[in-house]
Amino acid sequence: MARKTECYVDTSALIAFLDRSDSYHPLFRQLFSEPPPMIMSALVVAEGHGWFLRRYDSRRALQFLTFLEVLPSLTIRMFDAGELAKTGRVVKKFADQGLTLADAHGLAIVAEHKIPICWSTDRHLALTGARLVI
């Protein structure tokens, strides 16, 4: 039987792992060395790709995509009309927090799957009670 999804991974966790300058790099290096079943929003993929494209170049952005392709135990949740409706409700609920759509979709996924842990350095991901690893 497949293991239950244990954690939600957001863009900040990926950048902390990939950028050795980040103060949380050692923590995420250790966490990703033995990854549990993970889930992330397709918007996280777009956000991470955009970060590499804007901060570096298309070569680095492609390497980011290749990294995700080889990362095991990862489920990427698509973002369709149904997800937009759920995510919109989260955005409205936390309208004062300035959530990005990627953050809000993450919170919707966490709530739906009752995921207890978020791999994130972004406090927004703890808004619904999930524990951040930092």
Add this chain to the structure above:
Amino acid sequence: MIRTQISLDAHEYHLVKEEAHSLGISVAEYVRRAIRANLPPPGQGPWMKYAGLVESGNVRSSQSIDEIVYGTKD
């Protein structure tokens, strides 16, 4: 060691030869080092070779993603 053969174009070969010479190592050793640098660390999965892929110089890199991706308000 296992002996193998690789083909390089002339331009790359000259660059490799110059770099190897400047480091005081053979072309073969230079190629071995380049291969090692691109392989995942021993005993770890292939995704671990991406750990520390970049060095932005920003210790708050993971906490300032929105500024990079979405920009800042005027």
